[in-house]
Amino acid sequence: MRALLLNASALAMAASLVIGASAAHSQEPGTRPRVSIIIEAGSYDACGGNGVIEGLDPSGDGFLAVRSGPGTQHGEIDRLYNGEEVYLCVISGQWIGIVYTRQHRDCNVTTSWVTTQPYTGPCKSGWVHRNWVRLYAG
Numbered sequence: 658m659r660a661l662l663l664n665a666s667a668l669a670m671a672a673s674l675v676i677g678a679s680a681a682h683s684q685e686p687g688t689r690p691r692v693s694i695i696i697e698a699g700s701y702d703a704c705g706g707n708g709v710i711e712g713l714d715p716s717g718d719g720f721l722a723v724r725s726g727p728g729t730q731h732g733e734i735d736r737l738y739n740g741e742e743v744y745l746c747v748i749s750g751q752w753i754g755i756v757y758t759r760q761h762r763d764c765n766v767t768t769s770w771v772t773t774q775p776y777t778g779p780c781k782s783g784w785v786h787r788n789w790v791r792l793y794a795g
Contacts, residue, residue, distance in 0.1 A: 691732075712788070756776055
């Protein structure tokens, strides 16, 4: 009986590690970047541009890491792939603060905001390196 309990415990631990590993590459609802995407009040659109992810090598990693802040020292919170569209909200050096969704819903960034504040949803947000984002509107 004791061996059965130990095996069940080991199995539960292994399952939680697998679930945790897969979640590391998908931003969970409510997960926010460590360095917030600040939306400035009074702009025509809360996020001034639209972009598309491109130039990623499908033979290499094939993804662009979305990070919790502007720089490689910040952890990966999601991944984007060639052809995915993003809203471009703020620039910090070589990094762009973005808002995005894969569910084709309104992200509340295509109109002006009354007050300057961090983006909190309903869509995902994070930071990507500008080398892999092409501006197409804005």
